[in-house]
Amino acid sequence: MYRFAAPLRFYEEDLRDVIIVFSEQTKAISQNAADYIVSYDVIAKDEKNKLNNLSKDYFDFLLSHSNQYFKEIDQFLTDPKNDKYTRMYGNTVSDLKAKILLERDRFTEFQYLIEHLVTFVVENNADKLHDIRSIVRVFLHFMYFNCDIGKTK
Numbered sequence: 001m002y003r004f005a006a007p008l009r010f011y012e013e014d015l016r017d018v019i020i021v022f023s024e025q026t027k028a029i030s031q032n033a034a035d036y037i038v039s040y041d042v043i044a045k046d047e048k049n050k051l052n053n054l055s056k057d058y059f060d061f062l063l064s065h066s067n068q069y070f071k072e073i074d075q076f077l078t079d080p081k082n083d084k085y086t087r088m089y090g091n092t093v094s095d096l097k098a099k100i101l102l103e104r105d106r107f108t109e110f111q112y113l114i115e116h117l118v119t120f121v122v123e124n125n126a127d128k129l130h131d132i133r134s135i136v137r138v139f140l141h142f143m144y145f146n147c148d149i150g151k152t153k
Contacts, residue, residue, distance in 0.1 A: 016125045017085070052150045052151050053108060054150075055111060065134075065137065066137065067145075069142070073142050096117070096143070097149060100150075110150060114144065118137045122136055
């Protein structure tokens with residue numbers, strides 16, 4: 001059976017709304033934003049990547065493509081005025097954890113799962129996300145990097 005026959009279905013509209021509001025409120029990325037990761041531990045991330053079968057090339061892409069946004073996303077999600085979106089984000093993470101756990105065998109490498117989710121979210125919300133679709137990938141990278149999704153043990 002083709003491994004991408006049926007999408008991992010979840011209520012992607014919560015993630016869509018968080019992404020839209022974030023993209024509307026985001027500040028210009030500062031030069032030093034990439035230095036945000038104070039708890040970055042190469043060994044821990046290497047172990048996580050091995051557990052999830054995420055390639056070094058994809059992890060390097062994750063860092064170069066998305067890392068500079070992680071501080072802003074964290075600030076956005078921890079700002080009390082965004083509680084509604086933080087709850088939506090939490091619900092999305094919960095849904096994704098369950099779906100990934102059930103469907104993990106369909107994806108031998110975690111980067112295929114991430115890209116499958118990007119495609120699913122964008123295609124189902126093309127009218128609202130087409131022009132900001134790269135931020136969908138940034139949010140999924142953020143989820144992986146912060147251990148919201150993917151194996152950690």
